Amino acid sequence: MKRPSxxxxxxxxxxxxxxxxxxxxxxxxxxxxxxxxxEEPKKEEPKKDVALRVFSTFGGTDTARxxxxxxIDEFTTKNPxxxxxxxxxxxxxxxxxxxxxxxxxxxxxxxxLFYFAGVxxxxxxxxxxxxxxxxxxxxxxxxKAGFTPSALENTRQKDxxxxxxxxxxxxxxxxxxxxxxxxxxxxxxxxxxxxxxxVSTFAAKGIxxxxxxxxxxxYVVEHFILSAAGPESQAKGLADGVDPNWEKGYxxxxxxxxLGAFPKDAATIxxxxxxxxxxxxxxxxxxxxxxxxxxxxxxxxxxNTTVIPFPVVPGGVGSGNxxxxxxGSGFYLTKATFDNADKKDAAIALMKHLxxxxxxxxxxxxxxxxPAAKVEITGLAQAxxxxxxxxxxxxxxxxxxxxxxxxxxFSALRAGVxxxxxxxxxPADALKxxxxxxxxxxx
Amino acid sequence: MKGDRKYILIFLFPMxxxxxxxxxxxxxxxLYLSFxxxxxxxxxxxxxxxxxxRLMSDDLLGAATLHxxxxxxxxxxxxxxxxxxxxVMVDNISKFQRFYRTVFFFPVVIxxxxxxxxxxxxxxxxxxxxxxxxxxxxxxxxxxxxxxNALKAIAVPTVWHYVGFYFVLFLTAMAKIPNDxxxxxxxEGIRGFKKMTKLTIPLILSDIKVVITLAITGTMKVFxxxxxxARGQNNTEVLGTYMYKKALVDQNFGYGSTIAIYMVVLxxxxxxxxxxxxxxxEITY
Numbered sequence: 121m122k123r124p125s126x127x128x129x130x131x132x133x134x135x136x137x138x139x140x141x142x143x144x145x146x147x148x149x150x151x152x153x154x155x156x157x158x159e160e161p162k163k164e165e166p167k168k169d170v171a172l173r174v175f176s177t178f179g180g181t182d183t184a185r186x187x188x189x190x191x192i193d194e195f196t197t198k199n200p201x202x203x204x205x206x207x208x209x210x211x212x213x214x215x216x217x218x219x220x221x222x223x224x225x226x227x228x229x230x231x232x233l234f235y236f237a238g239v240x241x242x243x244x245x246x247x248x249x250x251x252x253x254x255x256x257x258x259x260x261x262x263x264k265a266g267f268t269p270s271a272l273e274n275t276r277q278k279d280x281x282x283x284x285x286x287x288x289x290x291x292x293x294x295x296x297x298x299x300x301x302x303x304x305x306x307x308x309x310x311x312x313x314x315x316x317x318x319v320s321t322f323a324a325k326g327i328x329x330x331x332x333x334x335x336x337x338x339y340v341v342e343h344f345i346l347s348a349a350g351p352e353s354q355a356k357g358l359a360d361g362v363d364p365n366w367e368k369g370y371x372x373x374x375x376x377x378x379l380g381a382f383p384k385d386a387a388t389i390x391x392x393x394x395x396x397x398x399x400x401x402x403x404x405x406x407x408x409x410x411x412x413x414x415x416x417x418x419x420x421x422x423x424n425t426t427v428i429p430f431p432v433v434p435g436g437v438g439s440g441n442x443x444x445x446x447x448g449s450g451f452y453l454t455k456a457t458f459d460n461a462d463k464k465d466a467a468i469a470l471m472k473h474l475x476x477x478x479x480x481x482x483x484x485x486x487x488x489x490x491p492a493a494k495v496e497i498t499g500l501a502q503a504x505x506x507x508x509x510x511x512x513x514x515x516x517x518x519x520x521x522x523x524x525x526x527x528x529x530f531s532a533l534r535a536g537v538x539x540x541x542x543x544x545x546x547p548a549d550a551l552k553x554x555x556x557x558x559x560x561x562x563x
Numbered sequence: 564m565k566g567d568r569k570y571i572l573i574f575l576f577p578m579x580x581x582x583x584x585x586x587x588x589x590x591x592x593x594l595y596l597s598f599x600x601x602x603x604x605x606x607x608x609x610x611x612x613x614x615x616x617r618l619m620s621d622d623l624l625g626a627a628t629l630h631x632x633x634x635x636x637x638x639x640x641x642x643x644x645x646x647x648x649x650x651v652m653v654d655n656i657s658k659f660q661r662f663y664r665t666v667f668f669f670p671v672v673i674x675x676x677x678x679x680x681x682x683x684x685x686x687x688x689x690x691x692x693x694x695x696x697x698x699x700x701x702x703x704x705x706x707x708x709x710x711x712n713a714l715k716a717i718a719v720p721t722v723w724h725y726v727g728f729y730f731v732l733f734l735t736a737m738a739k740i741p742n743d744x745x746x747x748x749x750x751e752g753i754r755g756f757k758k759m760t761k762l763t764i765p766l767i768l769s770d771i772k773v774v775i776t777l778a779i780t781g782t783m784k785v786f787x788x789x790x791x792x793a794r795g796q797n798n799t800e801v802l803g804t805y806m807y808k809k810a811l812v813d814q815n816f817g818y819g820s821t822i823a824i825y826m827v828v829l830x831x832x833x834x835x836x837x838x839x840x841x842x843x844x845e846i847t848y
Contacts, residue, residue, distance in 0.1 A: 215811075221814075243606060335794040335795070384688050387710070387796040387797045388708040397689065526602070527815075528809075531808065561600075
């Protein structure tokens with residue numbers, strides 16, 4: 121009776137080996153040069169039917185979802201031979217990063233990909249999965265002239281090439297509810313003293329001063345570090361040692377926490393809930409980005425919001441007018457599509473359409489982002505105009521600190537927030553821990 | 564017999580293939596990755612046992628293990644306990660048995676994430692249901708997800724979610740007990756509580772054993788409740804969420820895989836221990 125089970129076991133074993141072998145060949149196949157059905161005999165047909173897949177985050181609750189779909193429809197009406205699969209995933213969690221990375225590393229690349237530039241893209245850029253756009257841009261002067269030069273500069277990768285064609289940019293800042301400040305006879309927190317006064321006053325009245333979660337404290341960490349360490353030091357990341365000024369950022373978080381700045385349940389809420397507190401008027405301030413307007417539930421809160429730069433923390437070397445922002449994302453053309461003669465032209469045409477000034481204008485109006493093209497944006501809410509004005513008048517616009525360090529290091533910085541504000545760790549220890557992880561990642 | 568073997572293999576093959584692709588292949592791939600330092604998806608470097616060394620000295624992993632064991636305790640005691648009590652009670656009634664069976668089983672079919680979102684709205688400090696009730700009664704608001712309380716608060720939906728499943732298993736086991744046993748007991752004058760402890764429970768002991776093993780191994784998989792309700796903060800990090808954070812948020816697949824291997828080993832050890840402790844002879848009716 122033992123025989124069949126033995127046979128089965130060995131079959132299983134052989135099968136798993138076979139699978140492992142499959143995995144091996146797959147990795148080799150990832151070589152972008154090897155594309156299926158690349159060189160098929162070309163006939164002088166008018167126009168072949170082409171199906172393109174565009175992956176982006178313009179889906180779910182994204183405010184630009186409809187504008188983006190409309191832009192795609194416009195293209196397919198003009199080019200009836202092209203079918204576009206508008207593949208989207210929400211940007212609210214880290215899930216879409218996983219999706220993009222698995223797609224890119226397993227030979228399932230979309231034809232056009234809307235994704236971050238910088239460290240997030242470094243992996244597939246280095247692996248040669250996407251095409252440098254420099255030549256394609258230069259070949260079409262009209263298209264290139266449509267962009268603001270700084271927007272294109274901003275998506276340049278370390279190797280000096282532009283891979284991502286930007287659409288709209290973003291800014292981050294301190295969103296404040298003007299009405300709550302006025303009702304409590306407070307001045308807007310343009311410096312640290314005013315900030316402290318506002319925090320203590322709101323805390324005493326039972327209004328949450330600053331709606332910020334500990335775990336998803338991305339914007340908290342970014343702003344406190346920028347204000348404490350200044351643009352240059354934050355741009356260096358943690359590569360060559362810890363700048364002692366960074367500690368001042370964490371010390372300032374603790375100072376505000378001790379005054380009652382954070383929500384009572386800051387440890388367990390997520391960013392969505394924090395935004396909910398602010399959007400329903402329960403909180404007076406929140407650190408957020410230009411995309412946040414769509415998420416504020418109460419229209420009155422939206423109307424009473426203005427955006428200001430985060431004030432300088434005690435001892436900080438920032439100017440008080442440095443903000444976080446840029447054109448951190450754009451459309452990539454994948455190598456597989458570029459090498460596919462059937463798809464190449466259609467994909468480039470679609471890319472040009474999606475990044476034309478007209479489309480950029482529509483998307484920017486919908487999501488409140490800074491347009492990457494020289495277009496007039498009208499009809500935006502006052503708060504969004506305030507945000508643009510803040511970005512326009514700022515002394516420096518900086519890429520967020522998480523684009524300078526490894527993801528695991530940024531997680532450690534975020535995890536440090538609760539530890540430091542509750543006094544379990546000193547700012548220096550929290551940063552030392554992050555530095556250790558950064559060094560591990562550099563190995 | 565000889566001719567059958569071919570068919571046995573043919574019919575077993577689809578399942579064997581399925582298991583190989585979705586279970587064994589990922590497992591061995593994780594084992595392979597656990598020897599690498601990974602940066603995102605494209606870059607990996609062989610580091611030998613570095614990840615395992617890190618595993619040994621990782622305080623967060625130790626804490627996550629303890630939290631997982633704590634939840635395991637709650638599930639074994641309350642999930643299995645409540646399921647058993649409910650099953651005994653429902654088994655003793657003749658009317659509405661089907662109704663109760665449906666009602667108690669219902670949470671099992673709801674997605675864990677949906678239940679978690681529900682409990683987020685119960686526990687929320689500012690506008691949660693529980694604090695609203697307290698406020699209407701004129702009482703002070705409570706921070707339900709505080710550092711000392713959060714794990715217990717998460718254990719409540721975790722236990723509740725699967726009680727129905729074990730309840731149905733117990734009920735089926737009880738239905739298999741031949742009626743003559745009960746008739747004999749009735750003649751002897753044994754009823755009520757005594758009937759339960761002396762007759763019903765000993766007769767389904769092997770099923771209880773299975774359920775406890777299922778509960779123990781099931782806790783290794785707890786993820787969505789912790790992730791959605793507290794994001795692993797305030798002493799609620801369990802192994803599932805810690806692995807997810809390391810592998811997918813931090814994009815450190817090497818270390819994430821190492822944690823996965825650790826979870827497999829821990830799960831197998833716990834299941835073996837449970838089996839050994841609960842050893843009992845088989846009962847045939």
